[in-house]
Amino acid sequence: MKTVAVLVFLACLLATEVQGQNKFHRGRCFCADKGVDVVLLKNIEKFEIIPASPSCGKQEIIVTLKSAERKCMNPESKLTQNLIKRALGKMARQ
Structure with missing residues (x-):
């Protein structure tokens, strides 16, 4: 009886397909697309730069x-590049 249970268990293990973890999992990125190019500066309250990571392969x-x-x-728009330069400049002064 035990050998039958072991054989059934092994057959189940062989039947299941095991996949490795995808390096760039889409569900981990905050931004689904490339994003907007322009936002009014007076409306911005907070600015975050999230670097590329193993769970999301792009800078956000x-x-x-x-x-x-x-x-x-x-990240490729002129406004965003200027915001990044300003943020890095403020960090350097501190």
Whole structure:
């Protein structure tokens, strides 16, 4: 009886397909697309730079607006590049 149970268990193990973890899991990124190019500077309350990581292979720029809405910024847009330069400049001065 025990050998039958062991054989059934082994057959179940062989029948299941085991996959490795995907390096760039889409569910871990905050931004689903490339993001917006322009946001009014006066409406920005908070600015976050999230570097690429093992769970999300791209750099993400997220702004929180005064209306508590969060928007993903396009890292390649001129506005976003200027915001990054300003943030790095402020960090260097501190």
